[in-house]
Structures are given as structure tokens and as C-alpha cells.
Amino acid sequence: MNETWIHRPLLGFDTETTGVDVTGDRIVTAALVLRTPGAGTEVRTWLMDPGVEIPEEAAAIHGISTEHARAHGVAPLEALEEIAAELARHLADGVPVVAYNAAFDLSLLDAELQRHGLKTLPQRLGRPVEPVVDPLVIDRWLDRYRAGKRRLGDLSEWYGVTSDGDLHTAEVDVLATLDVLEALARRFPQLARMPLADLHQQQIGAHRQWAVSFNAWRREQGLTGPDASGAWPVQHSTID
Numbered sequence: 001m002n003e004t005w006i007h008r009p010l011l012g013f014d015t016e017t018t019g020v021d022v023t024g025d026r027i028v029t030a031a032l033v034l035r036t037p038g039a040g041t042e043v044r045t046w047l048m049d050p051g052v053e054i055p056e057e058a059a060a061i062h063g064i065s066t067e068h069a070r071a072h073g074v075a076p077l078e079a080l081e082e083i084a085a086e087l088a089r090h091l092a093d094g095v096p097v098v099a100y101n102a103a104f105d106l107s108l109l110d111a112e113l114q115r116h117g118l119k120t121l122p123q124r125l126g127r128p129v130e131p132v133v134d135p136l137v138i139d140r141w142l143d144r145y146r147a148g149k150r151r152l153g154d155l156s157e158w159y160g161v162t163s164d165g166d167l168h169t170a171e172v173d174v175l176a177t178l179d180v181l182e183a184l185a186r187r188f189p190q191l192a193r194m195p196l197a198d199l200h201q202q203q204i205g206a207h208r209q210w211a212v213s214f215n216a217w218r219r220e221q222g223l224t225g226p227d228a229s230g231a232w233p234v235q236h237s238t239i240d
Contacts, residue, residue: 006185011035012033013087014174015029026050026052027108027112030083041175048075050069063169110122133200137232141210156179160183203232
């Protein structure tokens with residue numbers, strides 16, 4: 001029997017940032033984790049000086065203050081180029097990028113690359129960014145009616161995933177995301193049997209359907225502010 005994609009190399013990706021605006025906020029830390037069954041796990045991390053103040057609310061989540069980032073962080077241009085080059089290299093080889101709420105991290109990375117005059121992932125690849133596997137999208141899709149929140153910590157608890165460190169540290173979040181994905185594949189065996197190209201397309205549709213339903217609920221609740229984007233895995237934008 002052919003080996004399924006879940007038993008081949010997976011590249012996990014996560015960022016910690018100055019906020020939640022994918023066009024205006026900046027990356028503070030990032031992690032890439034290459035997990036190769038039978039060969040172990042390789043972890044690369046970056047700490048950047050984002051060039052702007054890190055709000056106290058964001059620092060309280062990921063623990064990186066403006067002062068720490070300025071003292072110990074590298075220039076964004078250098079780090080962003082390394083991150084994008086690694087992602088593009090593995091995607092070009094067909095290795096899926098695994099990211100929890102991928103539309104946030106990949107869209108923010110795209111914006112940061114534009115901001116610093118670097119090639120975006122689609123420009124490097126000469127095609128859309130794929131394959132991407134997003135445990136959040138998959139969980140919403142295949143367990144749609146489950147009650148409760150769906151943050152990474154919530155899914156880790158639901159699927160019995162334990163971490164060796166605090167969530168909201170980029171590398172710890174990536175490792176937890178990869179473990180949650182493996183748990184999802186055990187619970188929903190059809191995932192691993194699905195070709196990656198088909199799974200990618202299914203997630204595009206599933207995210208779009210979720211966004212339509214979520215935005216309808218927001219309107220029913222009388223909530224204001226921008227709607228959730230239906231674009232996945234990258235929300236394209238132009239940076240000033």
C-alpha cells in the first residue's frame with residue numbers, strides 16, 4: 001500500500017506578532033519545524049526586531065517586549081528572506097506546510113515580504129501557495145457542530161495533545177499543531193487517504209463556507225467591524 005502524506009515530511013509554520021492585523025502588524029518570532037517520520041524533527045526559530053513598538057497586550061501573550069526584541073532580535077529583512085526561502089523550497093518539493101489558522105500566518109508573511117521589498121511566496125513559486133494543511137479549518141469542517149472554542153489550546157485539550165512548553169511560543173505552537181494534525185488524521189482516516197491537492201481544495205471550500213456562516217451570525221448579533229475573509233490560505237493585499 002502506498003504511503004500516505006501524513007507519513008511523509010511535514011513543515012510546520014507559526015508566527016508570534018505585534019497584533020492581529022495581517023496588513024499592518026509585524027512578525028516578532030517565527031518557527032519552522034520539519035518533521036520527518038523515522039528521521040526526527042528539525043526546528044528553526046527567529047526573533048526579530050519588528051521596527052515598531054510591541055503592544056503590551058501582544059507582549060503579554062508571547063512574552064517578547066519591545067526592549068527584548070530590540071536588544072536580541074535580528075533585522076526583519078534577513079529573517080524574512082530566510083523564512084520565505086525555506087517555505088518556498090519545501091513547497092516546491094511538494095512538502096505540505098502545516099499551519100494553525102494558516103490564513104493569518106501566511107497572509108501576514110506575505111504582507112511583511114511586500115513591506116520589505118522581498119518576493120512573496122507565490123512569486124517565488126510561480127504559482128499559488130500549496131499544499132497547505134490547516135488543522136483549524138479541518139476541525140471546523142469535519143466536526144462542524146461540536147460546541148466550544150477552537151483555539152489551538154482547545155483543540156490540544158480535545159485531542160489529548162500535551163506540550164513540553166507554553167503555547168504562544170512559536171516553536172511550541174508548531175509542535176502542538178503537528179500533533180493535533182496527527183490526531184485529526186487518526187480520528188478522520190479519510191484525511192490521510194485524500195491526495196494533498198484534493199485536501200487543499202477541500203479546505204479552500206470549507207473555509208469559505210465557514211466565513212459565510214460566521215459573517216451571517218455576526219450580522220444577526222448586530223456586531224460591527226470587518227467580516228471574516230473567505231480567502232484561504234493567503235489573503236492577498238497591497239502594502240503601502
